[in-house]
Amino acid sequence: MIEQTVFYIFSALLLMSAGLMITVRNPVFAALFLILTFFSSSAIWLLLEAEFLAITLVVVYVGAVMVLFMFVVMMLDINLSAMREGFAKYLPIGVLVAILMALSMGLVINAGEFGLVSDSIQRHSADYSNTSELGLALYTNYLYPFEIAGAILLVAIIAAIALTMRSPRSTKTQKPGNQVAVKSTDRLRIVKMKVEKPADDPEEVSKKDSEVTTVVKESP
Amino acid sequence: MISITDIMTVAPEIFMLTMACLILVLDTFSNDPQRRLTYYLSQLTLVVTAVLVSQLSPEQTAYAFGNSYIDDGMATVLKEGVFIIGFFAFLYSHEYLKEHGWLKGEYFVLGLFAILGEMILISAYSLLTVYLGLELLSLSLYAMVAMHRKSTAASEAAMKYFVLGAMASGMLLYGMSMIYGVTGSLQLETIATTIENDTSNILLVFGLVFVLVGIAFKLGAVPFHMWVPDVYQGSPTCVTLFLASAPKLAAFAMAMRLLVDGLQPMLDNWQQMLIILSILSMATGNIVAISQTNIKRMLAYSAIAHIGFLLLGLLSGTASGYAGSMFYVIIYALMSMGAFGMVILLGRKDFEADELAHFKGLSDRSPWFAFMMLILMFSMAGVPPFLGFWAKWFVLKELVDAGFVWLAATAVFFSIIGVYYYLHVIKLMYFDKADSMTAIKASKQMRFALSVNGLALLILGLMPGALLAICISVMSIAA
Numbered sequence: 001m002i003e004q005t006v007f008y009i010f011s012a013l014l015l016m017s018a019g020l021m022i023t024v025r026n027p028v029f030a031a032l033f034l035i036l037t038f039f040s041s042s043a044i045w046l047l048l049e050a051e052f053l054a055i056t057l058v059v060v061y062v063g064a065v066m067v068l069f070m071f072v073v074m075m076l077d078i079n080l081s082a083m084r085e086g087f088a089k090y091l092p093i094g095v096l097v098a099i100l101m102a103l104s105m106g107l108v109i110n111a112g113e114f115g116l117v118s119d120s121i122q123r124h125s126a127d128y129s130n131t132s133e134l135g136l137a138l139y140t141n142y143l144y145p146f147e148i149a150g151a152i153l154l155v156a157i158i159a160a161i162a163l164t165m166r167s168p169r170s171t172k173t174q175k176p177g178n179q180v181a182v183k184s185t186d187r188l189r190i191v192k193m194k195v196e197k198p199a200d201d202p203e204e205v206s207k208k209d210s211e212v213t214t215v216v217k218e219s220p
Numbered sequence: 221m222i223s224i225t226d227i228m229t230v231a232p233e234i235f236m237l238t239m240a241c242l243i244l245v246l247d248t249f250s251n252d253p254q255r256r257l258t259y260y261l262s263q264l265t266l267v268v269t270a271v272l273v274s275q276l277s278p279e280q281t282a283y284a285f286g287n288s289y290i291d292d293g294m295a296t297v298l299k300e301g302v303f304i305i306g307f308f309a310f311l312y313s314h315e316y317l318k319e320h321g322w323l324k325g326e327y328f329v330l331g332l333f334a335i336l337g338e339m340i341l342i343s344a345y346s347l348l349t350v351y352l353g354l355e356l357l358s359l360s361l362y363a364m365v366a367m368h369r370k371s372t373a374a375s376e377a378a379m380k381y382f383v384l385g386a387m388a389s390g391m392l393l394y395g396m397s398m399i400y401g402v403t404g405s406l407q408l409e410t411i412a413t414t415i416e417n418d419t420s421n422i423l424l425v426f427g428l429v430f431v432l433v434g435i436a437f438k439l440g441a442v443p444f445h446m447w448v449p450d451v452y453q454g455s456p457t458c459v460t461l462f463l464a465s466a467p468k469l470a471a472f473a474m475a476m477r478l479l480v481d482g483l484q485p486m487l488d489n490w491q492q493m494l495i496i497l498s499i500l501s502m503a504t505g506n507i508v509a510i511s512q513t514n515i516k517r518m519l520a521y522s523a524i525a526h527i528g529f530l531l532l533g534l535l536s537g538t539a540s541g542y543a544g545s546m547f548y549v550i551i552y553a554l555m556s557m558g559a560f561g562m563v564i565l566l567g568r569k570d571f572e573a574d575e576l577a578h579f580k581g582l583s584d585r586s587p588w589f590a591f592m593m594l595i596l597m598f599s600m601a602g603v604p605p606f607l608g609f610w611a612k613w614f615v616l617k618e619l620v621d622a623g624f625v626w627l628a629a630t631a632v633f634f635s636i637i638g639v640y641y642y643l644h645v646i647k648l649m650y651f652d653k654a655d656s657m658t659a660i661k662a663s664k665q666m667r668f669a670l671s672v673n674g675l676a677l678l679i680l681g682l683m684p685g686a687l688l689a690i691c692i693s694v695m696s697i698a699a
Contacts, residue, residue: 142286145288148340148352151336154241155333158244158329158330162324162367163363
């Protein structure tokens, strides 16, 4: 009974904060409501005996991701009026997607069409630790896939660095030694030219006059 | 619980991962523009891992980590194939990268990770390891394709490869989730026993279709081949060589594990789908290749046609049919590596010899390498006594034994069409005048490796029995 009450309180809090998050005008408030949403859903996970997930949600999302999010929101100058444009235009599509998602959720809940196995959740006593169970599974039977996943992340890091890092040579730093040692002939080349005859067209003439007879070439 | 035997069984993989990480760290300290230390260590790693695999190969099939890893005869043979091909691919790549001036240590590290992914995929025995092995392989390959940043063609190829590859991975994962939903297990063996009596479940059929789409994409079978020509043409030639050879062995192993080890009870379902994929691949590959002017693109379409042939052995559904496919894929990887090796040989700094016209009059410029290319092309076309002929012959024999005479006839028909474009290359080399008589500049190692590669096809073609016997013996044990 108490558990149900707690569930309803947190569900109500979750729905309310999620709704406020997308309707509130101030982006900082929106981010704070998102944090509240995460907190309430982690409380619901605790009720489902998924302590590890609840802890990770708070530590990773609330602790790290949301803090970064807040920084971004506060540091960027976001044009709010531009973001609110086209609400009416996209509304029908949004409603359609929402209806589709609601329908598919209904189908999943009423699954049985496909003859899938549906077990009710097994209840454990208070001294049962979900975290240590996960750890045991992860570091024994699933050690091999777990290590491969680590290797995949390493490859992602190597690939990202290899594809974006530029060698020091291509950076545009100034070299004072070269700047001091430069000679005038490195930068400027004077070319002797014959005087060109003026054309009959008066416009041509004025154009020719403005031309300079030296060609300037920058050394690379 | 894991035991020391589990660790010993995966020792080659552990060694490979450790060495890849070590080389990654050592490479950052190296100032050598030729990256000799990185290169030699990578080659050494391949050799040592190959020795480890052959030494640790068990008499009987070994399993590790709760049946998510399998070490059987097929795994040993395919892994050794991957190491040999990887060794040659690194050698060609080192020469290519030196010549074209963008040698980076990360290339070899990513290559080692790709080979690690191939090993994992070959030994995978649960849906989870299949997927993770595939991702490790694909991610490394995407990065290798994109690595030459100055080339817009390479960036475009990488983009296409990445987007389409991610989509195919999604499809594969979706199919796997359905199969998991029906059977409640990730282990391939458990899946096979669970569905043995009842394969009529509609969700299972859906799962099979999605898994098959994923496999067809990774192999590059029509109609999931769109990425192949663009990626082969756009990538730097050494990367094309890398991704056109060893990953095919891994993709074949993936198909074997998923379809034969996991979904064997659904043979009737996937057999029909493979027939369609196979005919379409042979038709599209062979016919479209005729009109190509770029040799990398031509070889890409030829790869599609070869994949169609490879599927023929798989769909026959017998142990010897699988052996035929395995024989075919190993030989195909060898031939493909040699052909792209020739493209690397003819290229030089700021010049890729990737047009068919660049092969004009090669016999005047270098009679020996024209002869090597002749062996490669004849072998790909399936002319006896070269190795490619035996591969085709064995697959067709198994197909006829399994009762698909009409399919074998179709395959022969399309192969004959395919002979045209292989012979066209030979005609260009021997009967046309060269546009420029620039001498071929290549290092001793490069010349030696290419000669070994070409002659292997000739010598193995004269005595194909040994390799074939190995393929048959490992498959008959498995089945």
